[in-house]
Amino acid sequence: MARSRRMRPSAATGAIEPPGTIELVVTVVLVTALVNVLGFLSGSVVWLLGLLIFLPGAAAALCTVRQTRFVALWTLVVVTLAVLVGGDVTSDWDDRVLMVALTLVLGGASVYACDRRIQREREMLSLRSTATTMQRHILRPLPLITDDVLVDGAYEPVQEDRLVGGDIYDVVASPFGTRVLIGDVQGKGLAAVGAAFAVIGAFREAAFREPTLTALVDALDAAVVRHNSYARRTGDDERFVTALILGVDAHPQVQAVNCGHVPPLLLHDGTVAEPPLDSGVPLGLGELATEPTTVGWFTFPAGATLLLTTDGLTETRAPDGTFYPLREELAEHAGTPPTELPNLLREDAHAFAGTGRRHDDIAVLTVRRSPHR
Structure with missing residues (x-):
C-alpha cells in the first residue's frame, strides 16, 4: 500500500497513524x-x-x-x-x-x-x-523559580518511548540558599533510571538538611553507594553519576562542587567563560577520591547566565566525527534570551549530528539571578 504523509509515528504513543x-x-x-x-x-x-x-x-x-x-x-x-x-x-x-x-x-x-x-x-x-505522571514527580517541569534564581531548560531522553532517562536536574530552595543539581547517570536502561531516582530523592532531602555543599555531596554519594549495594544483590549493574551542584544566594559569589561533570559556562556581556572549578570523582566513587571534596567559588553577576549541560550535548558528533562546538554556538547566539537558549541548542545539536545519530540523553539548563535580588 502507498505510504501517505498521515501514516507517521504518533507523538503520543509512537504508533502509526492510520490513513483516512x-x-x-x-x-x-x-x-x-x-x-x-x-x-x-x-x-x-x-x-x-x-x-x-x-x-x-x-x-x-x-x-x-x-x-x-x-x-x-x-x-x-x-x-x-x-x-x-x-x-x-x-x-x-x-x-x-x-x-x-x-x-x-x-x-x-x-x-x-x-x-x-x-x-x-x-x-x-x-x-x-x-x-508522564511519574515525570511530574521526579523531574519537575521547567522553568523552576526560587527567590534566588530563574531556571529554564530543555530535557530530552535518547529513548523516545521513555520520558525519563539517565540525565537528571533539580532545584531546591533551602534555608541555606538555592541548590541546583544537574547530573548524568552512567549507562542507560531501567537500572540507570533507578540510580537517577535515588540521586534526586537524596538531593531533595539533603538540600534542606545539610548547611554546606560538601555535606550535601557526601549525602548524594552515599545514596548512590546504597543504590549500588542493592543493585549488586539483585544482579543489576552498578552505576556512578557525574554531577554539578551549585549554591546560589544573595551574595555575588556562587558555590559549586563538580563531581566529574561537564563544567558550567558563564555568559555575560556577549562573552563565554568557564569558571575555574576543580573536578572531583563522580558520585558513587567517593571511596576512590585521593582528596576531600572541595567547594569552588566564582562571581555570578546580575544579568549573567550560567549554562549547565550534560555530555549528551557536548559529545554530540557530526557525521565526520567532529564534536558539537558549544562555545562557538554560544558566541554566535549571544543575543538569544535565556528562556529560548536551551531549546535552540538542543535543536542545533540535532541538526549538527544529522538524522538518527543521537546516542545520549540531553539536558540543558540556563540559570539566572532572580530580578528581586
Missing part, C-alpha cells in the same frame, strides 16, 4: 487497477494473485482493524473472481479452491495481527501516561 477511510479506499482501488493492468499486459492473472494476496498484511501494519477487515474482504472477492474467470491459472478446481482458501487464511491472520498491534499500542499509551 477515503484515502484507504482510493489506494486499494488504484493498486487493484494497477495489478489488473499488469495481468492484462502479461496475459496472466498470476500477477494479480501474487501481488494482491499479501495486501491485507500491509494493511495490518498501517491500518485499524476495521480497515484491515475491509482490505481482507476486498482481496478475497477480487482473488475469487480472478480464479473463477482466469482459466489460464490452472484447470484443476482443487488448486483454485486452495488459492481462495489461502487468501482467506492470510486475510484472517492479517486482521488478527492488526488487532494485536493495536492492543500493544494501547498498552504503550497507558504506560506513557503513567510515565
